[in-house]
Amino acid sequence: MIFIYNCYAGTHSSALAAAYHLEKLPNDRLPTKEEILNVDIFNKLSTDDFGKIIFHGEDREGNKVYTLGRGRSKEVIPALQDLCLLLHRHGNLTEKIIFSNASPTVPLSMTFGGLFSRRLRLHFIGIPLLIRGARQTYHNIADLVNHTKKVAKTTHLPVKVLDNKSFEVNPFQK
Template structure:
């Protein structure tokens, strides 16, 4: 199975989701500032990275975990879904693909911190706000990851798109 976590920038909640999925973060408590800032790709992607599918690793069950920043385009995930279905059919690929939207977990502090840090390059204000936001949403992201994994295991569809509206 292939898991692809997606959101606007692909560098905050998606990176956290990938890290939780790969068991790189503690799950029994709120994350520390250092744990958050040391997550692979957390607050490190730029405009040139948007639309790139970034590999984060293989989970304990042999599933590949990726992330993508889609900006405000509502067409990226449907296009990737259609491409995935086309490739699966044409080349008889039987790998299930799960797209999971992490946007519903994003708190206001993370939105503002991401804008200030990534867009305006004002890290001394943006990064502390990102840390506050990450601490606020880490439990929701963990819940989203567990939900994503469960749906991946229990659904027979070849390509699954999870909007995750219930995690707001």
């Protein structure tokens, strides 16, 4: 099976989701600042990396885990879904593919942190906001990953797209 966590930039929420999925982050407590910053691509990608599918590793069951920054495009995931279905029908692709949208887990502090750090290069403002946001929404990311794994085990579809709207962050949540 192939898991592809996706979000706007592919460097924050989807990177955290992939790390959590691969057990590189704790499942029994909030991660520390250092653990968050040590996630392989956390806050390291740029707009040049939009559209790149980045491999992060295999989970305990041998499933491959990837991330994707899709930018503002609403067409990327449907196009990839269609391509994967085409390859299932007419190619040699047999693995189930799960696209899981991590964007709904992003709190305002993470949005602004990414803007300040990645776009404006004001890391002294952006990184603390990113850390705060990552810790604030960590339980949402964990729930999203656990939900993604559960759906993956129960779906009979060769390609499944999860929009994960039920994981949207309350903007007034602390």
